[in-house]
Amino acid sequence: MIIAHVIIHSMKLSEIGEFGLIDKINALIESRAEKSSPAWKNLIVGIGDDAACWKNSSAYTLATTDCLVDGVHFKTGQSSWSNLGWKALAVNMSDIAAMGGTPEYTLVTLGLPEDVLVEDVLQMYEGMLEISNRFGVAIAGGDITASQTLFISIAVNGSSDGKPLLRAGVKPGDLIALTGYTGLAAAGRKLLESNKAELDSPSVHAFLKPSPRLAEGKLILESGGHACIDISDGLAADLGHICQASKVGAVIHVDKIPIHPELKSEFPGQALDLALGGGEDYELLFTAPAEVIARIKVKSQTLVSIIGEIVAGNSGHVRILDRAGEEYHLKNPGWNHFRHG
Amino acid sequence: MIIAHVIIHSMKLSEIGEFGLIDKINALIESRAEKSSPAWKNLIVGIGDDAACWKNSSAYTLATTDCLVDGVHFKTGQSSWSNLGWKALAVNMSDIAAMGGTPEYTLVTLGLPEDVLVEDVLQMYEGMLEISNRFGVAIAGGDITASQTLFISIAVNGSSDGKPLLRAGVKPGDLIALTGYTGLAAAGRKLLESNKAELDSPSVHAFLKPSPRLAEGKLILESGGHACIDISDGLAADLGHICQASKVGAVIHVDKIPIHPELKSEFPGQALDLALGGGEDYELLFTAPAEVIARIKVKSQTLVSIIGEIVAGNSGHVRILDRAGEEYHLKNPGWNHFRHG
Numbered sequence: 001m002i003i004a005h006v007i008i009h010s011m012k013l014s015e016i017g018e019f020g021l022i023d024k025i026n027a028l029i030e031s032r033a034e035k036s037s038p039a040w041k042n043l044i045v046g047i048g049d050d051a052a053c054w055k056n057s058s059a060y061t062l063a064t065t066d067c068l069v070d071g072v073h074f075k076t077g078q079s080s081w082s083n084l085g086w087k088a089l090a091v092n093m094s095d096i097a098a099m100g101g102t103p104e105y106t107l108v109t110l111g112l113p114e115d116v117l118v119e120d121v122l123q124m125y126e127g128m129l130e131i132s133n134r135f136g137v138a139i140a141g142g143d144i145t146a147s148q149t150l151f152i153s154i155a156v157n158g159s160s161d162g163k164p165l166l167r168a169g170v171k172p173g174d175l176i177a178l179t180g181y182t183g184l185a186a187a188g189r190k191l192l193e194s195n196k197a198e199l200d201s202p203s204v205h206a207f208l209k210p211s212p213r214l215a216e217g218k219l220i221l222e223s224g225g226h227a228c229i230d231i232s233d234g235l236a237a238d239l240g241h242i243c244q245a246s247k248v249g250a251v252i253h254v255d256k257i258p259i260h261p262e263l264k265s266e267f268p269g270q271a272l273d274l275a276l277g278g279g280e281d282y283e284l285l286f287t288a289p290a291e292v293i294a295r296i297k298v299k300s301q302t303l304v305s306i307i308g309e310i311v312a313g314n315s316g317h318v319r320i321l322d323r324a325g326e327e328y329h330l331k332n333p334g335w336n337h338f339r340h341g
Numbered sequence: 342m343i344i345a346h347v348i349i350h351s352m353k354l355s356e357i358g359e360f361g362l363i364d365k366i367n368a369l370i371e372s373r374a375e376k377s378s379p380a381w382k383n384l385i386v387g388i389g390d391d392a393a394c395w396k397n398s399s400a401y402t403l404a405t406t407d408c409l410v411d412g413v414h415f416k417t418g419q420s421s422w423s424n425l426g427w428k429a430l431a432v433n434m435s436d437i438a439a440m441g442g443t444p445e446y447t448l449v450t451l452g453l454p455e456d457v458l459v460e461d462v463l464q465m466y467e468g469m470l471e472i473s474n475r476f477g478v479a480i481a482g483g484d485i486t487a488s489q490t491l492f493i494s495i496a497v498n499g500s501s502d503g504k505p506l507l508r509a510g511v512k513p514g515d516l517i518a519l520t521g522y523t524g525l526a527a528a529g530r531k532l533l534e535s536n537k538a539e540l541d542s543p544s545v546h547a548f549l550k551p552s553p554r555l556a557e558g559k560l561i562l563e564s565g566g567h568a569c570i571d572i573s574d575g576l577a578a579d580l581g582h583i584c585q586a587s588k589v590g591a592v593i594h595v596d597k598i599p600i601h602p603e604l605k606s607e608f609p610g611q612a613l614d615l616a617l618g619g620g621e622d623y624e625l626l627f628t629a630p631a632e633v634i635a636r637i638k639v640k641s642q643t644l645v646s647i648i649g650e651i652v653a654g655n656s657g658h659v660r661i662l663d664r665a666g667e668e669y670h671l672k673n674p675g676w677n678h679f680r681h682g
Binding site: 044045048049050051052053054055056058059060061062063064065066067069071072073094095096098099101105107109111140141142143145146147148149151153155156157158160163164166167168228229230245 | 393394400412437446448488499501507569
């Protein structure tokens with residue numbers, strides 16, 4: 001690899017063209033992909049044909065897509081190319097996790113300015129290979145095109161033997177639970193923007209290289225959880241989404257929200273607002289009866305916190321109560337593209 | 342619909358935000374999608390959850406993705422938004438056709454500048470609904486994001502009960518056959534660029550609103566065809582692709598290439614080069630023994646022309662012979678992004 005590295009150093013995309021880049025990507029995948037996973041074994045046609053093809057081996061197929069755009073979701077230079085590749089795939093795998101499924105196949109579409117360095121694109125694939133190898137996902141195809149704006153549009157197919165966890169499954173009387181900590185990714189973004197970031201801090205790591213909660217999603221499904229969502233828009237906003245889909249309301253208690261020590265130390269005045277409103281956490285928010293959550297807590301290797309309860313009626317409304325039982329008003333309720341003010 | 346049309350007229354995306362647009366798209370799909378197809382019936386979770394979910398009903402899943410970028414694949418203003426939506430889905434369905442499969446589910450990712458009109462985005466969905474209804478495809482999910490450059494990244498999942506048609510299946514002795522006419526789309530693009538286009542002419546139609554050859558792809562698979570590809574890069578270039586994948590060579594004869602009357606009349610000196618090198622035709626190029634092609638010709642409702650034969654060795658090399666048996670040299674061998682000169 002070192003030899004290849006030297007040869008392609010500072011070579012621009014325009015020098016080798018679309019097909020030249022695809023050849024290099026294919027060679028990288030062939031040399032690095034760990035093809036022992038069920039997904040790779042069931043893949044009949046991968047990169048290089050009109051479409052990918054795999055043998056079905058489960059009752060249900062899951063499919064999701066998520067796109068990262070330069071200047072919107074990331075800034076080139078702020079994240080390494082490798083982390084960018086990891087994250088682009090991680091956010092899609094997180095959607096599969098939120099259904100309780102297993103991610104299996106991915107199609108990778110890149111829109112690339114012609115002065116992008118070939119080396120950087122291959123580094124992005126190194127990051128995608130790192131996470132796809134970890135979770136047994138096969139890179140099955142994609143599309144590469146010129147674009148003035150750099151973007152990475154990923155589709156992931158997954159499988160589930162049982163009916164998946166839906167947003168609309170919440171039932172009145174359910175408790176609301178959360179894996180891990182929220183607000184870290186937003187804190188990491190703030191630290192990077194103020195140039196105060198240490199690259200190995202938990203918050204910067206959460207922002208640049210989030211981990212999909214795949215084991216936890218499966219555990220929630222198998223244990224009898226009612227509904228689940230991954231937190232990409234912010235805890236309060238995503239709780240609103242599942243309540244709206246389920247036509248119920250929710251009450252959460254600020255003193256039950258787990259606050260990571262780094263949030264407290266770096267953003268003492270904003271820690272709670274970051275935990276409630278910061279997006280891109282990719283933790284799982286789920287609802288279930290108390291006894292189901294108790295079982296999940298025993299089996300989970302990740303922190304699971306009960307943060308509130310579901311109430312009948314009041315569709316989609318989330319009440320946030322402080323220690324005194326008073327309504328707490330969040331400043332930034334969540335992420336919404338395009339909308340100003 | 343007329344009332345909605347008036348209300349949303351000239352409303353910009355930035356005024357209603359991502360979630361507002363998604364609500365309008367969902368309402369449009371709910372009102373227009375014809376949900377009687379097997380794909381819609383097997384869809385368990387559609388738009389609005391973390392991932393889409395459907396019940397598997399075939400042995401193999403096919404998956405493909407293709408992206409259209411403003412300024413690269415289309416120019417806003419040159420095509421109607423409705424045709425753009427049609428084409429973005431058509432080019433993906435064409436990849437499924439080239440495998441002999443049935444397209445079933447699509448995920449639609451839009452990268453949208455914030456000053457795009459909501460009405461135009463909904464028109465784009467009207468075009469997608471037109472073609473998805475025609476072929477029974479379910480719009481199962483997607484992602485909408487801000488982007489300075491407008492792009493449409495589509496993933497389509499399909500199914501096949503038998504092993505699909507591959508590029509690598511060509512065998513020496515196969516004949517080479519083609520559905521329909523090539524070069525029309527390139528001609529349509531040229532006519533539009535020179536402002537000489539009539540919008541209902543066959544070439545402009547081929548460029549702006551191509552039809553995937555789904556019935557033909559299935560017929561080729563069921564009849565015992567060996568290999569197939571859809572012509573997106575140009576007839577000669579795509580023939581090179583399947584020959585390279587199959588480690589064989591090919592000979593094609595210029596006097597056997599079907600030339601559409603409009604190519605002859607509009608581009609008398611370039612008709613052959615357009616037919617051999619013009620891209621984006623989305624016709625199917627396939628190889629099979631003579632008796633298989635004979636059966637396909639009888640059953641096909643589309644023109645099928647035998648244009649040459651496969652030869653052993655000479656991997657990936659395509660010889661083009663003129664009427665005198667001399668080598669014919671094509672000026673523009675095919676489409677390759679990024680590459681200059």
